[in-house]
Amino acid sequence: MKVIVSQCLRGVACRYDGGAKPNDAVRRLCSRVEAVGVCPESASGLPVPRPPAEQRDGHVLLRDGTDVTEDFERGARLSLERVRASGALGCVAPLAVLKAKSPSCGSGVIYDGTYTGSLTKGDGAFARLLKREGVCVVTEDVVRSCSPSVEHPVAIVLGSGLGHLASLVKPVRRIDYHDIEGFPEDARPVQGHSFEATVGTIDDVPVVVYPGRIHLYQGYDPAEVTALVRHAHHLGCRDIIFACATGAVPGNANIGLGILTDQINLTGRNPLAGRDVRDLDTPFVGMSDAYTPYLRTLARGVADDLGITVEEGVYAGVLGPSFETPAEVAAMRAMGVSYVGMSTVLEVIMAHALGMNVLGLTLAANECGDPSVTHQSVLEEAGRHADDFERLVRGIIRLL
C-alpha cells in the first residue's frame, strides 16, 4: 500500500522555521507501508528556513502581505506530478497523511491569515489537489487518534459466523458479558455467538474482542443492544471494528466480504433517543463520516495488498427477524443499499456519538430475497470466508 506523507511528519527538516515535525504514529505507519514523501513548499524551490505563510481569501500571504500564492500552487502541482509518477494515485484506495493546518498540506482547517494562531475552514493548496483526485486526505491527528495502545485497545465486535477471530487473541483477561453494565442478564448467545469478551493482543496489538452480540429482534432495547459499545468506550477503546453478516442486494453487491461506507437505519429505533443518554453532551449527533474514512481506506488498501476480494457499500439495518420481501429488496436497490442486516446500525450511532473511530466490515453471506437462506447457511458461508476475514482484520490492525 502506498501512502502520500508530508515530509516534515517523517522527520525531514523542511519547515519554514528550518525544523521538522516528526510524528511517531505517522512514522510507524510509514514503516509498514510504502511511503511517498512530499514537501510542496520545497518542491516549489522555496528555501529552508523561509518566512511563514498563511491563507486568506484564497491567497497565500506572508506576514508583510507579500502574495506567494503562485509559489505555493506551483509546489502543489509539482508534488502532484511526483505522487502521480510514484503510482500512489493509482491505488484502489489512495491515501495521504498531511501536516495539519499548513497552507500547503492542511486539510479541513488551516491558519486563517491573521498570524494569531486562529484557524478557518479550508484546505492547503496541495491537499486541495489531492482531494480533487479522489485521495482520502487525513492529518497526523487522525493517524494518532487511531493508534492503539494498552490504554486504547482496538474493540472488535463480531457477528454470526465470524466469532472464531476471538481465538487469535492472546488473552490477558476475560469478561463475561453479564458483568457488563447495561447488558441484559437473561441474554443467551444464539448459535455462532459467544458471550465472553477477551482483552489481550492480536499480533501484539492491544484488542478487546466481543465475539457475539444481541439484537433488537430478540426483544432487547437500543440501550441493551449498545451496551458493548459503551463498555468498549469505558475501557478506553478509540477504534471499534464491527463485523456483521448481511445479505447482498442483487445488482448492488455480491456475496463475499464488504467494507461499509455508510448506513441507513431502518429499525425505527435509535440509542440516542431516550431519557438516559449517559456519557453524551448532546444526543443531536451529526452522522457524516460515521464510518471513519481513514479506516475504510486502510481496509481497502490492506485487502488489495493481500489479494482479498472486497466490495464497498451502504448498509441498511432492519429490525428483522424476518428476511426481506421482494418489494423491500427492490426498494433497497433503488435506495442505493448494498448490504442488509439486523445489527450494527445502532452500535455505529452510539460509537460515533461517543467519538470513536468506526470501521464496518461485513460478510454478505446470501443474496437478499433468496428464499433458501437459513441461519445455518449464513454460518456456512461465513466459514468459507473465515480465512480472508481473519487476514483482513489482522492486516488492518497491524497498520493502526
Ligand code: SF4
Ligand atoms: S507542511 Fe507540507 S509544505 Fe510544509 S514543511 Fe511540511 S511537508 Fe513541507
